[in-house]
Amino acid sequence: MNPVQTYETIQDRIQQVEERIxxxxxxxxxxxxxxxxxxxxSGGKRVRPTVTxxxxxxxxxxxxxxxxxxxxxxxxxxATLVHDDLIDGAYLRRGIPTLNAxxxxxxxxxxxxxxxxxAAKLASDTNSVEVMQMFAETLTVIVNGEITxxxxxxxxxxxxEYLERIYAKTASLFEVATKAAAVLSNVxxxxxxxxxxxxxxxxxxxxxxxxxxxxxxxxSTVGKPVASDLRQGLITLPAIYYIDAHPDDPDVQLLLAGxxxxxxxxxxxxxxxxxxSVIGKTMNEANQYLDRALKxxxxxxxxxxxxxxxxLANYIVHRDY
Amino acid sequence: MNPVQTYETIQDRIQQVEERIxxxxxxxxxxxxxxxxxxxxSGGKRVRPTVTxxxxxxxxxxxxxxxxxxxxxxxxxxATLVHDDLIDGAYLRRGIPTLNAxxxxxxxxxxxxxxxxxAAKLASDTNSVEVMQMFAETLTVIVNGEITxxxxxxxxxxxxEYLERIYAKTASLFEVATKAAAVLSNVxxxxxxxxxxxxxxxxxxxxxxxxxxxxxxxxSTVGKPVASDLRQGLITLPAIYYIDAHPDDPDVQLLLAGxxxxxxxxxxxxxxxxxxSVIGKTMNEANQYLDRALKxxxxxxxxxxxxxxxxLANYIVHRDY
Numbered sequence: 001m002n003p004v005q006t007y008e009t010i011q012d013r014i015q016q017v018e019e020r021i022x023x024x025x026x027x028x029x030x031x032x033x034x035x036x037x038x039x040x041x042s043g044g045k046r047v048r049p050t051v052t053x054x055x056x057x058x059x060x061x062x063x064x065x066x067x068x069x070x071x072x073x074x075x076x077x078x079a080t081l082v083h084d085d086l087i088d089g090a091y092l093r094r095g096i097p098t099l100n101a102x103x104x105x106x107x108x109x110x111x112x113x114x115x116x117x118x119a120a121k122l123a124s125d126t127n128s129v130e131v132m133q134m135f136a137e138t139l140t141v142i143v144n145g146e147i148t149x150x151x152x153x154x155x156x157x158x159x160x161e162y163l164e165r166i167y168a169k170t171a172s173l174f175e176v177a178t179k180a181a182a183v184l185s186n187v188x189x190x191x192x193x194x195x196x197x198x199x200x201x202x203x204x205x206x207x208x209x210x211x212x213x214x215x216x217x218x219x220s221t222v223g224k225p226v227a228s229d230l231r232q233g234l235i236t237l238p239a240i241y242y243i244d245a246h247p248d249d250p251d252v253q254l255l256l257a258g259x260x261x262x263x264x265x266x267x268x269x270x271x272x273x274x275x276x277s278v279i280g281k282t283m284n285e286a287n288q289y290l291d292r293a294l295k296x297x298x299x300x301x302x303x304x305x306x307x308x309x310x311x312l313a314n315y316i317v318h319r320d321y
Numbered sequence: 322m323n324p325v326q327t328y329e330t331i332q333d334r335i336q337q338v339e340e341r342i343x344x345x346x347x348x349x350x351x352x353x354x355x356x357x358x359x360x361x362x363s364g365g366k367r368v369r370p371t372v373t374x375x376x377x378x379x380x381x382x383x384x385x386x387x388x389x390x391x392x393x394x395x396x397x398x399x400a401t402l403v404h405d406d407l408i409d410g411a412y413l414r415r416g417i418p419t420l421n422a423x424x425x426x427x428x429x430x431x432x433x434x435x436x437x438x439x440a441a442k443l444a445s446d447t448n449s450v451e452v453m454q455m456f457a458e459t460l461t462v463i464v465n466g467e468i469t470x471x472x473x474x475x476x477x478x479x480x481x482e483y484l485e486r487i488y489a490k491t492a493s494l495f496e497v498a499t500k501a502a503a504v505l506s507n508v509x510x511x512x513x514x515x516x517x518x519x520x521x522x523x524x525x526x527x528x529x530x531x532x533x534x535x536x537x538x539x540x541s542t543v544g545k546p547v548a549s550d551l552r553q554g555l556i557t558l559p560a561i562y563y564i565d566a567h568p569d570d571p572d573v574q575l576l577l578a579g580x581x582x583x584x585x586x587x588x589x590x591x592x593x594x595x596x597x598s599v600i601g602k603t604m605n606e607a608n609q610y611l612d613r614a615l616k617x618x619x620x621x622x623x624x625x626x627x628x629x630x631x632x633l634a635n636y637i638v639h640r641d642y
Contacts, residue, residue, distance in 0.1 A: 001454065007354075020586075021542055026467075028461070028465040029465055029468045029472060031468045031472050032465065032468055057565060073474065083430050083431070083434060086430065087426075087427040087430060087431070105408075105426070106408040106471065107468065107471055107472075108408065109404055109408060109433075110404070110408070110464055110467050110468050110471070111468070112430075112434075113401075113404060113437070113460075113464045114464045114465065114468065116434070117457055117461040117464055118457075118461060120441050120453075120457035120460065121457035121458060121461065122452055123457075124445075124453040124454040124456075124457050125454065127450050128450070129445055129449070129450055129453070131447050132441075132445040132450070132453050133442065133445040133446065133631035135441075136438055136441035136442035136444075136445050139434075139437070139438035139441065140349070140435065140438040140439060140442065143431055143434045143438055144349040144350055144353065144435065146431050147349075147350045147352060147353055147428065147431050147432070147435065148350045150427065150428055151350060151352050151428075183442075207385070230615060250488070262638055310450045314434075
């Protein structure tokens with residue numbers, strides 16, 4: 001059961017967020033409207049705006065400024081996906097053609113820039129300089145994380161590199177979503193920090209579980225080939241634990257040599273990882289993030305939103321795996 | 322004589338702007354620092370931050386917030402150039418290798434995104450929600466202009482299309498530079514509008530003169546091939562006037578047919594345009610923008626900065642052509 005889809009009050013406001021996102025192409029080139037419609041329609045479960053709306057709802061943020069914040073967060077996420085899919089040459093996301101599958105690289109770069117621009121406008125429409133500053137810092141963290149991954153020389157330990165990467169890629173945006181929702185609510189610093197912690201911890205858990213699902217899911221579920229990270233040379237936490245536990249596995253040695261790894265080795269490795277105890281070990285780690293998220297949440301005001309955020313955190317870690 | 326380089330008080334502050342720009346890579350991946358250094362070092366005459374600093378200086382904006390604004394404007398400009406050069410496959414700008422001449426397309430997309438992010442951060446560091454909103458709107462206008470050019474079906478008249486394009490590409494940023502400097506100065510709406518008008522008019526003039534110089538300069542002066550716009554299929558104001566005056570010229574007919582135009586025809590056309598009266602006609606138009614800029618400037622407080630802005634406007638229109 002996905003609480004994102006069942007919490008009815010939020011559904012109305014998510015719809016408002018989607019409308020506000022679609023309205024961002026008004027007055028601009030019609031192709032941008034078409035692109036934005038396509039991206040909104042093919043969007044996922046809206047976990048980020050949901051978290052934003054629930055946190056801001058619980059802490060009594062102004063509803064209109066909160067809609068702007070939630071729309072800004074979702075558009076920032078969308079813009080990074082547009083450029084990522086272009087960079088990765090990915091033609092499908094969630095089983096739906098990406099923008100770069102239909103547009104030239106040049107137009108896709110500009111479409112991403114346009115969405116960044118509108119996300120920045122929505123962030124400034126929260127009327128909070130502090131939120132705007134956090135928003136720009138988060139965009140910096142996300143892009144710096146991608147650049148760091150691209151130029152990585154693996155000097156750092158694999159585990160640290162992984163944790164930094166998923167913070168930049170995913171947790172930073174959940175963190176700004178919940179922190180900014182608290183800032184808009186004019187609550188004290190202690191409450192802002194608890195909100196921020198909740199966002200950070202579920203963001204980290206979210207990405208770790210995603211990385212587990214990449215090994216344990218069938219292609220039809222995630223809409224992309226299983227072990228897609230490994231195929232791209234991206235070593236995620238389950239693979240890191242497997243490497244540590246099986247340094248002598250010939251497929252592991254091939255992988256670490258950094259040469260092109262053939263399909264046979266890759267499939268065998270992905271299969272071995274998915275059936276091994278490292279999946280449980282990685283899920284344990286995700287559960288530790290979940291526990292810290294729930295602990296931070298427990299210090300926030302009792303409310304239907306808090307219950308929903310608890311459900312959501314549990315769902316994030318325990319979705320089909 | 323270039324007043325940008327001779328107005329000494331401004332030189333100190335331009336240096337502060339450059340330092341603030343370079344500082345934006347602090348704490349991030351070293352390659353980003355290298356890229357930013359390269360871009361700052363190969364930067365042009367800093368016309369945009371100069372205009373920003375002079376306008377804000379004249380209207381008594383807080384110096385530190387003004388430096389942030391000027392740095393934000395220059396970085397926004399830089400970020401759009403990084404993505405533009407990638408899109409155009411340009412390997413030189415002002416005779417210096419572009420970022421995409423040295424980096425992969427993927428890294429160049431991300432470098433541009435990073436610079437956008439830091440520009441947004443600097444804009445938010447002006448501590449003005451209004452400036453931040455204008456900044457995001459300007460980024461939207463710039464990118465929308467590029468998308469419109471890319472998908473253009475030439476439904477609009479060539480002249481209107483041209484004026485809209487150069488507004489989006491150039492004048493919008495000069496406009497936000499001077500308007501935002503006025504907003505930071507807390508002056509009344511009338512003064513804000515005069516500041517905005519000055520920026521808009523010199524921005525339009527700046528681009529028109531650039532487009533004239535593309536026909537009248539030697540390769541060594543602009544660091545790129547003469548008639549580079551025409552080579553890219555971009556029809557600027559001198560070419561529009563030439564087309565209107567010589568509809569029966571066989572080279573014009575080839576150009577309008579939209580097919581691949583050979584080097585002989587292209588050189589002949591570029592040469593013909595550069596020697597024809599359309600250059601004077603286009604310069605007349607630039608001078609009209611200049612007159613309106615100076616008229617708006619005349620309503621602003623007498624000051625050394627106003628004199629410098631007058632010199633700068635004259636320089637923009639009368640630089641070597």
